[in-house]
Amino acid sequence: MPSYTVTVSTGSQWFAGTDDYIYITLVGSEGCSERTLLDKALYDDFERGAVDSYDVRVGENLGEILLVKIEKKKYWMQDDWYCSYITVKTPSGDYLEFPCFRWLVDDKEVVLRDGRAHLPQDDKTSLVKQHRQKELDSRRKTYRWKEWQPGFPMSIDADRHKDLPRDVQFDSEKGVDFVLNYSKAIENLFVNQFMHMFQSSWSDFGDFEKIFVRIKNTISEYVMQHWKEDFMFGYQFLNGCNPVVIEKCLKLPDKFPVTHEMVSVSLERELTLEQEIEAGNIYIVDYEVLDGIRSNCTDPCTLQYLAPTICLLYKNTQNKILPIAIQLGQTPGKDQPIFLPTDDKYDWLLAKIWVRSSDFQYHQTITHLLRTHLISEVFGVAMYRQLPAVHPVYKLLIPHVRFTMAINTKAREQLICECGIFDKARGVDNKEELPTYFYRDDGYRVWEATKSFVSDVVHIYYTSDETVQEDGEIQAFIKDVCSFGMQDFDHCEFPKFLKSREKLIEYLTVIVFTASAQHAAVNFGQYDWCSWIPNAPSTMRRPPPNQKGLADVNLIIESLPDRGRSSWHLGAVWALSQYQEGELYLGMYPDEHFIEKPVKAAMETFRKQLAEISSSIKKRNNGKKLPYYNMSPDQIPNSVAV
Template structure:
């Protein structure tokens, strides 16, 4: 016989508390306790509260391996949800056990919690009770998180149609939902004030682009306004812009990009040649072959067009990267000339603008939407369906999957649908974006997801001023350790 002390923590945020009746069962290696109501004087389980309860047991339970939290109706109070942070148990002999929870308990149910230490399945081999708990937890999760196909060639996703079907543990918090709505509302107001919300016409002159920056000016936006036409700024974006993942070292020109030494001689300088610079590893290529054959959209009655450019860049002795040749299709010929810095100013600017436009399409559809959101959702679902809470990998991965399901469902309902933002605003449209993502998925390899291997494979391990690489390798190293 002895007294067990039980401490229970409720999340410290709005609506985390509960009016429900909470009971507990302690499960030890020898015995399990009777189900005991947790009730102190006054209201229990308020947001931010850490409360202690004393449980009298007539039997020695052994080491505590599980706790069962029972959430049940209380009086006339309506059903609510409760966010439990953790349960801590101190035995009559002073042994302390901690059971992390950090999740919502919705409605009325019983939740089993294990100790916080990481356990793989072979660690439970001698305990049928823990093996049963592990399998029961995964069975429940697989019922909650099912798979479905969103579009051919894309990763499968969560089988729900709207965010209201999500459980509380995968939905945005109240605070995050509020911030999200406020930011979205502010953006709509800003677009309306700038005249973009209902605008269906082209800009009359290039200076009209300044309207984009009439609010929220920053040193970066001012720098972009001043330098966007410069070749050095254009080249730097392949290293440290929004999409620094396509540039690769070029040791031999592709057969469909017939750049001659004479074409680029003036760009490379008098003391070298194209052959020499290729051998030195100073020539780099950005190839958008993935866009070849992607259907273009029609927006406000205007047919859109999609290029599939090749862009050759030179690393100068100063360490700056500049473009030296651009071809806007994958098929060379009279209808697909090679543009050079020696061409007229506006021909060269227009060629660079088409490259930037294709960069946006590939970044948004492949690197962002597919390789960040949709691939992450597949890993998130696999984690939830295959790894119990006690698994060490579950503990490592879960914080990085928070809100993934919610934001992806919003993307599918607001962006990737008929009449959505992608169909209304992107040159690839809805069908073209799906085709582009499927192409990106078909060439995805595990190695391409491993940062150091990707840097090595693209031959950009030594290019100077590549801060994306430098910072990324530090983050990779920290995660690997």
């Protein structure tokens, strides 16, 4: 009687094992095995991290094994089980791999294809075609779109983390509860001693150091010591935690009437302001998106203010980026002065603080929340809805959407509020013009390595542009992102159809890069740059000044966050900047969704390229007072998971 050896691997994460009954059915091209209980009798089966083997006897040879059906039935109470993979050794000695990497909950069955990736047009038999369609039909019922807030990208239909499909929940909720993490951070940083004075102001700038005493961080300490300097202010637009808002100024906007006479003392090349603009030495940061957002009350008696600031920046002869003019609103006029470095030092300092506050709000709501978290979730939901597990693009993307829906649902449940809009071209891609723009330079290298890897994978499975066009599943994925995830917004530039391998490569590279490198660049530097409160105020308690000569130390202190909010701010940026336990970094793919040797070779090449980039960044940073490591691949997690 022919016998197949079935090996079952149980995941190593918390609670992965099960005491429930597990049954298996082998489905071949010439027949099916009996539904077989997997039970070693004298031993516990399916323990966490275990690899168990069983013999499945059949009356006749089943032919080519096409599918493996796994069923879980309750023993005495429901006990979830995480199955990593199944291998089947045939009577002829061949080994077949069936990746699973998913949870079986309740009385559930999972039907697995072998680990080889297949495009939909590659499947020829009705059996595998039906399996493919059945999987997608089930997924679309489970992964549903929902509008979280008007004007935002769509999210998954789940109000709470526990409402999510089990496969996209955190393995454990330990360490991902925002409220708990903030409380721990506040306690660990010794800032809880100020909570009883929640609404009281600080006395002076030095007073902020009282909640800074536990910080042992080179960049944070450097920021604390130099935050008032124009160099530090300008440098952050290049390599701080929001290095995406600076643009080359090609023409001064009418709403920002800066004249040469205003800034001539700041210009070093004996050129007029217009000539400096033509020479490419003038940059601008404009927070117009904040215009029209009303002040809000965080408690019955405390107003919080925002300002849609505009800042003009100058690249001096030492290639440093320095601020030369600041306007605190979008409408010029007598009550909207343009602040200059030649003004009183407190007027100028307060104007810079207002820009930093605008930058903090923009960073948290747009750069960080919208453009990494929410966009990555759109790709993840569309992927689950439109791409079966056997599709090569599903296998490519699955590591890069890991826990994204979970962290976003947690955030919607506990943390985030309204805001949002999109970016535009920035004109800062010339390395000679901005030689210390490490975010750009490191990012390009990571982008190219990622694109090269994605290209290798795409060319393995798509033999021509026509193959892309004929792939109904990938086209449905592309359309779902734009038409449903992005709700066909007028300003949405995502395509609805892809006609070539090159366009597919670019599209998939955007997904992988956004979820990994871009998120790392704007997330993990928050503690470095935002823990010194005056450098990144999370709120302003006084309105922006409408004339010069009003600012002094007292006005600045009264404008900055009070003691309690400063304490919560510090706890928040600390918690958000922590890597997760068991973090998987870019290029690390322990779950082997791909089994083909050419893809594994491409992964190995990718890892080598990333290691070279990490090594060169480490060498560059050696000895620097302000090292930049946020785009170092060895510190870039695969996905948006925090």
